[in-house]
Amino acid sequence: MSILSRCALVAAVALGACSPGEPAGATPPPVVQSGPDSGRREVALFAGGCFWSVEANFEAMPGVVAAVSGFAGGTVANPSYERVVRGGTGHLEAVQVTYDPARISYRQLVDRFWRTIDPTDPDGQFCDQGESYATAVFATPAQAPIARASRAAAAAAVIGADRFTTPVRAAARFWPAEAYHQDFARLNPVRYGGYTRFCGRAARLRAVWGR
Known part of the structure; x- marks a missing residue:
């Protein structure tokens, strides 16, 4: 989606053209800690379309410290x-996830x-x-075998290897986006809810994953 159409969509939602209601568009709940913070930190990098x-x-995942x-x-x-x-820069919209490896792997x-x-x-x-908006898992040399094993398991379980197109790519430099993009779903729940509803996220995820 172009800058103009995406911004126009968000503006329309703010005026009530869309409304929240899809499960994937709900305001994410606060992270519920599954145990004491170990103080350890590791980083993962994912590209999954709209950041x-x-x-x-x-x-929303216990053990995630920041995204x-x-x-x-x-x-x-x-x-x-x-x-x-x-276009033309080669970048994907991505999210850098900082997590406590003692609480989530x-x-x-x-x-x-x-x-x-x-x-x-x-x-x-x-x-x-x-x-x-293409997808990828950007993995370090240590992470890559884990990511590939996870990919193979997900493909075999539901989708099939021939249809599973998201690659595991080598780790890449991460550049933070502008401040107004950070925590957008939490800070703008109505607009974000309308955006996900318009995009049909929840329905498509159910069709792909059977849930």
């Missing part, structure tokens, strides 16, 4: 949102990620189509 949704999904919206995988330093969505994060996207779409996600 508003990816960020909201991960922030930051931004860009990864491109060739331009410090890219702006406008430049990325115009990297495998659990990757397993959850698949179920929040449509990995059968190589060209974007839901109503957001184009190169910047």
Whole structure:
């Protein structure tokens, strides 16, 4: 979706053109801690289409300390949102997830990620189509075998390897997006709810994953 159409959609929702109601568009609840914070921190990087949704999904997981919206995988330093969505930079919208490995594992994060996207779409996600909305798991050398094993299990369980297009890519530099994109779902629940409803996220996820 272009800058103009996405911004126009958000403005329309703010005026009541859409309303929240889809499960995937609900305001994410506060993270419920599953145990004491160990103080340890590790980082994972995911591209799942609109970073508003990816960020909201991960922030709701116990053991996740922070999720930051931004860009990864491109060739331009410090890219702006406008430049990325115009195309040509090679960046994907991505989210950097900081987590406590004593409370949640990297495998659990990757397993959850698949179920929040449509990995059968190589060209974007839901109503957001184009190169910047493609999906990927950006993995370090240590993370890559775990991510690939998770991918294989998800594909075999439901979708099939031939239809599962989301790749595991080498780790890439992450660039945070502008401040107004951060915590968008939490700070703008009505607009975000309308956005997810318009995009049909929940219905498509049910169709892909059978839930």
